[in-house]
Amino acid sequence: MRKPRSPPRLVEQAGQSLLRDEALAVAALDELPTELFPPLFLAAFAGRHSQTLKAMVQAWPFPCLPLGALMKTQKTHQETLQAALEGLDGLLAQKIRPMRWKLKMLDLRGNVHQDFWILWSGGRTRAQVISLVGPGEAQPMPKRQKVDHSWMHPLEVVIDLCFKEDTLDEFLTYLMEWVKQRKGSVHLCCRKLKVFAKPMQNFMNLLKMVQLQCIQELDVSCTWKQTVLGSFVPHLGQMVNLYRLLLSHVCEPPCSCFTEEDHHVAQFTSQIFRLHFLQELYLDSVNFLKGHLDQMLRCLMSPLETLSLTYCQLQESDLMHLSLCMNISHLKRLDLCGISMLDISPEPLKVLLEKVSATLQTLDLDECELTDAHFNVILPALGSCSQLRTFSFCGNSISMPVLENLLQNTARVRQLHLGLYPAPLESYQGLHGAPHLGRLADLHARLKSILQELGQTRTLLLGGPLCTQCGNRTFYDPKPMQCPCHRRA
Known part of the structure; x- marks a missing residue:
């Protein structure tokens, strides 16, 4: 009714x-x-x-x-x-x-x-x-009150902006033109700014209009050259209340010399020095920091909660400096996905994990070219991460005995509720292709049995190779959860 x-x-x-x-x-x-x-x-x-x-x-x-x-x-x-x-x-x-x-x-x-x-x-x-x-x-206010416009504070227009297309839509075009014509009496304040489109000129023009000190979250997720970065960084230093910064795909010029590279690094890190409230830093495919990460780390003015260095080219010295940095000792999230560690000693990573063991909640080591030898070194440090809730290291060449040791070493980590692990080497029929489903199911059952014996109820998924079409991964529980490409086929 x-x-x-x-x-x-x-x-x-x-x-x-x-x-x-x-x-x-x-x-x-x-x-x-x-x-x-x-x-x-x-x-x-x-x-x-x-x-x-x-x-x-x-x-x-x-x-x-x-x-x-x-x-x-x-x-x-x-x-x-x-x-x-x-x-x-x-x-x-x-x-x-x-x-x-x-x-x-x-x-x-x-x-x-x-x-x-x-x-x-x-x-x-x-x-x-x-x-x-x-x-x-x-x-109630007085009926009438004379004012002197010379001392009036500008009116604030607050908006979150997200550019996904090459041109602005009708709504934003109208607003931008209105603000531009009233410069001085109106301030455009943007708390969250996301850019996913090219050309970058629209973005640079916008930075000239907004009150840069109002920006708290900035995500720039489109390919740009270091010359564009050079034009951007002076604006970055004025975003003094920035809380979150994401930059991706900064490409090096074809014939960049060491002097030019040093200049770009110094230019960028000098602006990081002015961001006293920065707590979340995401750098994806930003390769000019290779061998210079210590310069950026020295410029961090406050402890980070999130550090994401994904698909960047780093040296062993970079990871060593990272493990010694005081402003990463309270990290809650660490993402090093796509950082090749094949020719890097696992010791810096071990020291880093020990440093953040009391606070780390999320750890991502996907596609890092880690081997059994790497994991045997860092396993004790992983076991000391008492607050860890999610751990992912898919896309690495790891054997079944190491996965079993991992479960034993993290048995005391009661907060850990989700583990995304690589399908063990023993589940593959050859060097390439997907794991053998029957063999993978048996290995998955063994790992689940170990968890039960340890009194753990965490979710454990085994990940296969990345899809060449969409970049997503097939997970096994033990039945395959196919990527969207397979579901559409």
Whole structure:
């Protein structure tokens, strides 16, 4: 039986009544109680009453207008944004401060402030309202107040940006042009910035517009040359509140000399020195650090929680410097996937694991060309990683006896709940191809039996070779969990 629909609350009825006459709604804003603004704004937004939206932006009685949380559920972003920005234009053009002018930030992020609209639309007591907006935020302001625009703080427009295409979409193009024309009175603040597209010129132009000190997370995941890196790093040093940095695929020029390489390293590391709040560092296929990793490590100004050096070319000296760095001693996540250690002594890796043993939760050593000899050295250190929860080292040539020793050495690591291990050498019929399913099932059963004897309930998956088409791996439990290519075939 369908539950009967609740009748509209009085506040909703009042809002609907006002919106039947937009001129009346706009005129009533000066006398509208603070508690009625969010419900009326929701009604105007849903009904696309542009004139009312513009007027409400100008009279908004809170420091922040979380418009992005509403736009996330509506397809007509352009229409809504245009109405809001036109309202801000009218606000910025006034020489007399409107009665309720408190707006300091227009937040266009879609994944924050959801609770604001939920709380206000559900109706709250005045005490709850005051608690929500902060002490004094719900108090009435003087009717009129003259202002001097020379001392007014710029209005902040906050947005998270993700570039996936070569050109900006209509929404971002309109916003960027609006901000550009109001430089000085409006600041574009981007907390999270992700770039997956070329050309890089769009990215570089954007960096000239945003407040670089506002950026907290930066992901640049597209191939670029060191010359482009040289143009970027001066901007990096201005991102003084950066928490997460990801750079990938920095290519070396064909005839790079040692002097040029030293210059690029010094240029990059000198900016890392200015990032006092950096806690997550991801470098993927960034090869100019080979033999120079110590320079970057010396420039770290705060302890890292995450360090990911994947598919980079490193020397044994680089790993030794890494194991001695004080600012990696509290790592929670270490990812060295794709770092070839075939001709590198396992001792630096052992020292590194011992250094982070008290805090490390996730360890990835996939595709590192590790052998039994490497693992026999680092096994005791692995057993001391008391907080380890996930460990993956697929794509390495490891025998069944070493896997058995691994389970024995990590028996005391009670936090470890997921192990992604390579299919043992004994499961393969030859040097190439997939493991023999029957043989692999027997070996998998032996490993599971050892876990049971040790009182462990962790998930144990054995990984085969990477798919040449999609780059994903087939895992066995013991039945194969095929990559998407096989499922489509």
